Amino acid sequence: MAWFRKEKKPLESVEGKRVHTEGLWTKCESCRQIIWKKDLEANWNACPRCSFHFKIDARTRLRLLFDGEWVEHYSGLASTDPLQFKDLKAYRERLSQMQKKTGMNDAVVVAEGRLEGRPVVLCAMEYNFIGGSMGAVVGEKITRAIEMSLAKRVPLIIVSASGGARMMEGVVSLMQMAKISAALARLDEARVPYISVLTDPTTGGTTASFAMLGDLNVAEPGALIGFAGPRVIEQTICQKLPEGFQRSEFLLEHGMLDAVVDRKDLKTYIARALEFCTWTSDKAGSAAAGAPPAP
Amino acid sequence: MSDDPQPPRQELDALQKRIRELEQLASEPEAQEKLRKMYSLLEDMKEGESPDDPSAAEPAPPGAWQRVLLARHPQRPYFLDYVQHLFEGFSEVHGDRGFGDDTAIVCGMARFQGQPVLALGQQKGRSTKDKLHRNFGMAKPEGYRKAIRVMQYAAKFARPIFTFLDTPGAYPGIDAEARGQAEAIAYNLREMARLPVPIIVTVIGEGGSGGALGIGVGDSVLILENAIYSVISPESCAAIVWRNSGKAELAAEALKLTAEDLLKMGVVDEIVPEPPGGAQADHRAAAALLAPVLERCLSEAAQLPVNDLLDRRYQKFRKMAQFWTGE
Numbered sequence: 001m002a003w004f005r006k007e008k009k010p011l012e013s014v015e016g017k018r019v020h021t022e023g024l025w026t027k028c029e030s031c032r033q034i035i036w037k038k039d040l041e042a043n044w045n046a047c048p049r050c051s052f053h054f055k056i057d058a059r060t061r062l063r064l065l066f067d068g069e070w071v072e073h074y075s076g077l078a079s080t081d082p083l084q085f086k087d088l089k090a091y092r093e094r095l096s097q098m099q100k101k102t103g104m105n106d107a108v109v110v111a112e113g114r115l116e117g118r119p120v121v122l123c124a125m126e127y128n129f130i131g132g133s134m135g136a137v138v139g140e141k142i143t144r145a146i147e148m149s150l151a152k153r154v155p156l157i158i159v160s161a162s163g164g165a166r167m168m169e170g171v172v173s174l175m176q177m178a179k180i181s182a183a184l185a186r187l188d189e190a191r192v193p194y195i196s197v198l199t200d201p202t203t204g205g206t207t208a209s210f211a212m213l214g215d216l217n218v219a220e221p222g223a224l225i226g227f228a229g230p231r232v233i234e235q236t237i238c239q240k241l242p243e244g245f246q247r248s249e250f251l252l253e254h255g256m257l258d259a260v261v262d263r264k265d266l267k268t269y270i271a272r273a274l275e276f277c278t279w280t281s282d283k284a285g286s287a288a289a290g291a292p293p294a295p
Numbered sequence: 296m297s298d299d300p301q302p303p304r305q306e307l308d309a310l311q312k313r314i315r316e317l318e319q320l321a322s323e324p325e326a327q328e329k330l331r332k333m334y335s336l337l338e339d340m341k342e343g344e345s346p347d348d349p350s351a352a353e354p355a356p357p358g359a360w361q362r363v364l365l366a367r368h369p370q371r372p373y374f375l376d377y378v379q380h381l382f383e384g385f386s387e388v389h390g391d392r393g394f395g396d397d398t399a400i401v402c403g404m405a406r407f408q409g410q411p412v413l414a415l416g417q418q419k420g421r422s423t424k425d426k427l428h429r430n431f432g433m434a435k436p437e438g439y440r441k442a443i444r445v446m447q448y449a450a451k452f453a454r455p456i457f458t459f460l461d462t463p464g465a466y467p468g469i470d471a472e473a474r475g476q477a478e479a480i481a482y483n484l485r486e487m488a489r490l491p492v493p494i495i496v497t498v499i500g501e502g503g504s505g506g507a508l509g510i511g512v513g514d515s516v517l518i519l520e521n522a523i524y525s526v527i528s529p530e531s532c533a534a535i536v537w538r539n540s541g542k543a544e545l546a547a548e549a550l551k552l553t554a555e556d557l558l559k560m561g562v563v564d565e566i567v568p569e570p571p572g573g574a575q576a577d578h579r580a581a582a583a584l585l586a587p588v589l590e591r592c593l594s595e596a597a598q599l600p601v602n603d604l605l606d607r608r609y610q611k612f613r614k615m616a617q618f619w620t621g622e
Contacts, residue, residue, distance in 0.1 A: 074622065076621030076622045077619045077620070077621050077622070078619060078620055078621050079618060079619055080618045080619055080620055081618070082551075082560060082616065082618035083549065083550070083551045085549055086549065087536035087537065087549065088536060088537070105621065135618075136616060136617070136618040136619050137619045140617070140619055143613065165504075165505075165526045165527075166526075167526060167527050167532055167535065167536075167550075169526075169618070170525060170526050170550045170551050170552065171524050171525055171526055171550075171551070171552065171557060171560070171562050172560060172562070172616040172618055173526050174504060174505070174508055174524075174525075174526040175562055175612065175615050175616055177481075177484055177505065177508060178484055178488070178508060178511075178512050178612045178615075179612045179613060179615060181481065181484035181485040181488060181512075182484075182485070182488035182489075182512070182608070182609050182612050182613065183609075183613070184485055185485045185486070185488045185489045186609070188485070189489070204505070205504075205505055205526075207477035207478075207481070208465075208476070208477040208478075208480040208481050208484075208505045208509075209480075209481050209484055210481070211477070211481070212475075212477050212478040212481040212482070213481050213482070213485055225477075226472050226476075226477065227465060227467070227471070227472060227476040227477035227480070227505070228465075228467030228468075228471075228472065228476070232467045232531070233467050233468060233469065233472065236467050236468060237468055237469065241469070242469075245469065245472070246472060250473075254473050254474070254475070255475075256475045256478060
């Protein structure tokens with residue numbers, strides 16, 4: 001027999017009382033700081049406390065680098081699944097899932113616009129689309145971007161965020177490396193500037209082709225950049241990798257990058273570089289972006 | 296792909312041969328006894344193969360996984376074996392003039408049917424000591440930098456270039472990363488695209504991803520019948536998608552890495568036949584089958600004026616493997 005009898009009142013509805021905080025806050029992966037998302041966005045998606053650079057999607061990248069409007073090209077290109085690849089899930093299915101999720105047909109956006117007043121061709125890779133991996137479509141779009149840049153003599157910027165060649169398109173992906181690099185040889189010969197921006201992560205076939213072939217190769221702080229992924233290396237040498245290995249600062253120290261630039265300063269840095277490459281003493285041509293005529 | 300779990304006969308033969316060799320090397324009687332047991336076990340397996348099996352009389356073409364095994368066969372001719380049979384007066388050129396000499400890539404001046412040429416390729420080792428010396432055919436940045444340096448030397452004096460691809464991949468290690476493995480390969484891809492001399496590429500064994508491609512841009516890309524070319528090793532692919540490297544056979548099938556598949560996809564220009572059973576059976580015969588193809592590809596490329604040659608090379612890769620729809 002109980003001494004006290006609890007009056008069972010119906011629980012009050014909490015519906016009206018709940019404060020919706022979900023999705024408004026995020027945690028810094030590096031310093032564990034809880035950050036209000038609007039603060040994060042206002043700070044170029046870098047942690048206000050430790051300046052850890054969060055990954056950003058391709059469209060955010062375009063907004064960050066272009067002055068205003070831009071024109072997108074070749075957005076209709078989509079893979080035809082050359083190997084009919086199927087692992088646990090068919091590659092075709094994976095593709096259409098990704099297309100729904102990202103609203104893109106593949107892992108890169110090619111766009112034309114202006115950067116601090118200069119016309120540029122910009123390719124921004126989308127890491128959320130199968131790890132930003134490069135298959136036939138990414139290869140073709142980037143090659144077309146290079147050819148457009150060459151035909152119009154407009155500087156090229158490629159922002160990489162990619163795990164490398166796309167396994168599900170096998171050797172077809174591998175050949176994109178050769179194709180893009182050959183196109184870059186032509187751009188190089190024509191002396192049209194190409195700035196490569198490496199962001200977290202840039203590895204495998206992407207690093208081993210266009211990402212390392214810029215007239216300047218600049219990276220965002222703390223980005224993972226390398227050829228082999230850290231897990232593969234650990235398995236090969238059977239030991240833990242040192243802290244900071246394959247990060248931007250490590251590469252800078254080893255002479256593999258021209259600069260590590262904070263995201264907030266990136267646009268200015270690129271503009272300076274383009275000015276360096278394209279400035280002419282002739283007043284009429286100085287503001288325009290055209291490179292000096294080929295010899 | 297056959298469902299037969301048994302390895303093919305020639306593999307059993309090769310294994311037995313290897314065991315015999317080991318037996319001669321083994322000093323302890325206990326070890327010799329064990330090896331003899333293994334030998335007879337293999338003998339039993341061979342007898343288990345029914346001779347009435349029609350597939351034994353008319354051997355079916357090897358499946359993808361068997362091709363992988365053949366491409367990695369320890370007795371398969373390596374780059375220097377082809378050098379011995381295809382070229383005369385091979386004189387090695389060492390070093391990248393910056394860091395060191397990578398022994399996983401060998402470059403040298405040679406004569407091909409009387410004409411001075413450059414021959415270079417990835418070199419695997421056969422004995423344990425040799426394997427370590429060659430780092431299993433896995434080059435580091437200095438290897439790729441040596442290769443392009445020597446190719447530019449050849450181009451300066453208008454000498455054609457033959458490259459031979461046979462590597463599990465570029466070396467994935469701390470030192471290689473620190474010295475810019477990716478940059479070294481990327482640089483080679485761009486520079487090989489515009490070297491003003493004919494470049495004939497042959498995949499002789501394992502075409503392991505970017506590590507192979509790093510010396511693999513050219514006017515003709517040939518592949519031996521049992522060689523493979525892939526963006527990733529079947530084991531790594533299996534480890535990623537099935538989380539089990541034991542599913543490598545499935546992965547080999549899915550990756551479409553055999554010579555026939557590559558020809559169909561337009562990634563290689565021609566398949567070079569091998570002697571019956573595979574190149575490992577007869578190095579001299581394998582080289583003899585390759586020589587006329589190399590000669591034809593070279594004379595085709597050598598006829599073209601330099602600008603046409605470079606244009607053709609560009610278009611070759613530009614138009615390769617167009618697998619997309621839409622605009």
